[in-house]
Amino acid sequence: MQEAIGRAGAPIDGGRSAAERVMVEARSVSKHFGGGDQVVKALDAVSVGIREGEFFTLLGPSGCGKTTLLRLIAGFEHPTMGAILLDGADISALPPYKRPVNTVFQSYALFPHLTVADNIGFGLQMLGRPKAEIADTVDEMLRMVKMEAMRDRQTAQLSGGQQQRVALARALAPRPKVLLLDEPLSALDLKLRKEMQVELKRLQLETGITFVFVTHDQGEALAMSDRIAVMSEGRILQVGSPHEIYEHPADHFVASFIGETNFLTAAVEGIEAGQVRLRLGGALEVRAGLPEGMTPGERVTVVVRPEHLRIEAAGAGAGLPATVGDVVYLGTDTHYHLRLADGEALFARVQNRPEGGDGWQAGDAVAATFPPSAVRVLRD
Amino acid sequence: MAGAPAPGRSGEAAARAARIRRNWLLAAPALLLLLLAASGPLLVVVVYSVLEPAEYSGVVWELSGEGWFRVLFHRDIFDETVGLADAHLTIFWRSASISLLTTIITLLLGFPTAYFIATRPPRQRTLWLFLVTIPFWTNLLIRTFAIMEVVRNQGILNSWAMAAGIIETPIQILYTDTAVLIGMVYVYLPLMVLPLYAAMERLDFRLVEAAYDLYASRWRVLTRVIVPLVKPGIVAGSILVFIPSLGAYVTPRVLGGGKNMMISNLIELQFGEGRNWPLGAALSMTLLAFVMLALLFYVRNMSRLERRG
Numbered sequence: 185m186q187e188a189i190g191r192a193g194a195p196i197d198g199g200r201s202a203a204e205r206v207m208v209e210a211r212s213v214s215k216h217f218g219g220g221d222q223v224v225k226a227l228d229a230v231s232v233g234i235r236e237g238e239f240f241t242l243l244g245p246s247g248c249g250k251t252t253l254l255r256l257i258a259g260f261e262h263p264t265m266g267a268i269l270l271d272g273a274d275i276s277a278l279p280p281y282k283r284p285v286n287t288v289f290q291s292y293a294l295f296p297h298l299t300v301a302d303n304i305g306f307g308l309q310m311l312g313r314p315k316a317e318i319a320d321t322v323d324e325m326l327r328m329v330k331m332e333a334m335r336d337r338q339t340a341q342l343s344g345g346q347q348q349r350v351a352l353a354r355a356l357a358p359r360p361k362v363l364l365l366d367e368p369l370s371a372l373d374l375k376l377r378k379e380m381q382v383e384l385k386r387l388q389l390e391t392g393i394t395f396v397f398v399t400h401d402q403g404e405a406l407a408m409s410d411r412i413a414v415m416s417e418g419r420i421l422q423v424g425s426p427h428e429i430y431e432h433p434a435d436h437f438v439a440s441f442i443g444e445t446n447f448l449t450a451a452v453e454g455i456e457a458g459q460v461r462l463r464l465g466g467a468l469e470v471r472a473g474l475p476e477g478m479t480p481g482e483r484v485t486v487v488v489r490p491e492h493l494r495i496e497a498a499g500a501g502a503g504l505p506a507t508v509g510d511v512v513y514l515g516t517d518t519h520y521h522l523r524l525a526d527g528e529a530l531f532a533r534v535q536n537r538p539e540g541g542d543g544w545q546a547g548d549a550v551a552a553t554f555p556p557s558a559v560r561v562l563r564d
Numbered sequence: 565m566a567g568a569p570a571p572g573r574s575g576e577a578a579a580r581a582a583r584i585r586r587n588w589l590l591a592a593p594a595l596l597l598l599l600l601a602a603s604g605p606l607l608v609v610v611v612y613s614v615l616e617p618a619e620y621s622g623v624v625w626e627l628s629g630e631g632w633f634r635v636l637f638h639r640d641i642f643d644e645t646v647g648l649a650d651a652h653l654t655i656f657w658r659s660a661s662i663s664l665l666t667t668i669i670t671l672l673l674g675f676p677t678a679y680f681i682a683t684r685p686p687r688q689r690t691l692w693l694f695l696v697t698i699p700f701w702t703n704l705l706i707r708t709f710a711i712m713e714v715v716r717n718q719g720i721l722n723s724w725a726m727a728a729g730i731i732e733t734p735i736q737i738l739y740t741d742t743a744v745l746i747g748m749v750y751v752y753l754p755l756m757v758l759p760l761y762a763a764m765e766r767l768d769f770r771l772v773e774a775a776y777d778l779y780a781s782r783w784r785v786l787t788r789v790i791v792p793l794v795k796p797g798i799v800a801g802s803i804l805v806f807i808p809s810l811g812a813y814v815t816p817r818v819l820g821g822g823k824n825m826m827i828s829n830l831i832e833l834q835f836g837e838g839r840n841w842p843l844g845a846a847l848s849m850t851l852l853a854f855v856m857l858a859l860l861f862y863v864r865n866m867s868r869l870e871r872r873g
Binding site: 259260279281282291295354355358 | 768770771773774775776777778779780781784788789792
């Protein structure tokens with residue numbers, strides 16, 4: 185087992201060649217806490233495959249089971265049902281110290297009685313590596329996270345951002361097959377968080393290690409991930425690239441959790457060749473693709489992202505007639521809150537242009553237009 | 565307004581002076597009591613240790629080094645030859661070794677107990693702590709007699725072991741050092757558990773998880789993470805057990821019979837049947853010196869821990 189972990193000193197490269205190999209697999213994993221009447225199903229038959237060398241994000245609100253899934257991979261918890269596979273081998277029953285997987289904790293959990301260097305070297309020391317090798321790896325890691333000057337400091341003397349870097353270095357030093365990150369950026373202020381996002385992505389590309397990142401921040405997830413799994417109430421709702429998740433949300437929850445969006449009810453007029461003819465707001469007719477395997481009823485819910493909406497003078501084009509409500513100027517954009525004739529609310533984000541825009545006022549009668557391709561039909 | 569900072573500071577200084585005065589006033593009764601009740605009698609003991617013993621008891625007001633001399637040396641009654649006071653040395657050795665063993669055994673027993681309590685849900689911890697402190701509710705003498713009932717030849721321990729067929733005749737435990745040790749461990753165990761628990765309760769168990777994650781086995785997690793982090797509790801508990809053990813009187817008196825004396829019993833003997841108050845006083849000072857040494861070790865250890873953060 186220790187041989188499997190033993191890749192310290194291996195050349196650092198992108199490691200993208202075998203990108204399709206599954207590194208971590210959850211096979212219908214359930215995790216229940218408590219007993220009797222008070223069983224909490226933290227995870228409910230979750231299956232997912234995380235590929236080697238990818239930056240994979242588990243995204244969802246608190247209590248959705250994302251941290252539980254991470255802890256199951258780390259070995260702090262064991263599945264009630266199902267199995268966790270690492271590189272093809274079932275590791276469900278192994279304790280954390282026998283898994284070639286390391287964790288960056290939300291609280292960093294640096295050892296307060298050890299120096300920065302001893303913290304980083306801890307894992308290698310426990311693996312029984314020779315002293316010289318540990319020292320070399322610690323130096324390499326300190327360089328990698330740009331903390332060379334802090335080598336002999338006590339961890340209590342470090343700032344939050346520095347502790348974060350040490351925690352990363354400590355988890356990467358044993359060259360785990362998978363690095364687990366439990367909301368590692370949540371304790372940092374916005375500016376530092378943005379920096380660390382870039383830093384994390386760089387470290388992941390440099391080391392080629394599979395990163396499994398847990399967050400409730402959709403912006404963070406979109407910015408860093410190769411793929412995202414959106415979770416809610418112990419289930420994975422959708423797995424896909426940031427682009428897929430944002431542009432083609434599978435259901436209501438995913439659409440509302442990732443970015444801001446408009447939900448509209450549409451009447452189904454007819455179905456032709458996988459496409460559906462819809463009538464919106466009683467007036468506008470559009471065609472839209474259907475999610476795989478969906479047979480729509482009489483009415484469906486569709487989403488239109490606010491940045492895909494355009495506002496034009498009433499009657500100027502094929503759009504939904506609306507009245508302008510609140511107008512919020514935000515520098516880069518202006519947000520228009522519109523009300524449709526049938527009472528439904530619509531929200532449009534219009535980018536401000538140097539030449540100045542139309543500058544609609546509250547109470548103006550307008551038409552909200554959008555390209556037909558902006559309309560996405562959601563599963564019920 | 566240009567000179568505003570100066571009056572502001574003097575106002576602050578005046579307020580601080582008033583606060584310090586008030587605090588001293590509040591502390592005065594306690595300080596006075598300590599001065600009278602602790603330092604006063606101690607001074608009497610110091611003075612007695614350098615006087616001549618009176619024939620039957622008490623002291624003669626004549627300066628003499630005999631009391632201190634007799635702590636370590638023995639003068640033959642007939643030919644006045646000087647030798648080491650073997651009996652005293654044996655008692656010192658017994659006191660030190662029993663106290664040390666008591667400390668080690670209570671640490672070995674108390675560590676898992678404290679860990680167990682610290683890892684219970686908060687509501688349960690209060691209950692367990694309450695159970696640990698229950699022995700304090702009963703008089704020490706009565707508890708010691710209860711232990712006597714357990715270890716004596718017809719006692720619970722021996723009769724059970726005989727009924728179970730482990731032994732055929734009773735093992736003599738009572739009036740041996742073993743009996744004293746058993747009694748001391750029983751009496752002082754809570755004093756070890758409580759500071760250990762206090763340290764473990766503050767322990768961040770996420771660090772334990774982090775160590776498991778970094779390939780540390782259970783044993784390594786214990787030795788490399790938990791023990792270093794709860795070291796202040798280990799030191800505090802050890803001191804809290806070692807110091808009173810050194811001065812234990814009731815337990816060795818009851819469970820050790822007359823012959824297995826510890827320092828306190830020797831001191832009592834000198835003030836009683838021995839009728840040598842200066843020697844008793846000098847022995848008391850010797851005991852105090854041992855205690856001071858232990859405290860010094862504690863203070864140095866703690867300040868080193870604190871410096872490290």
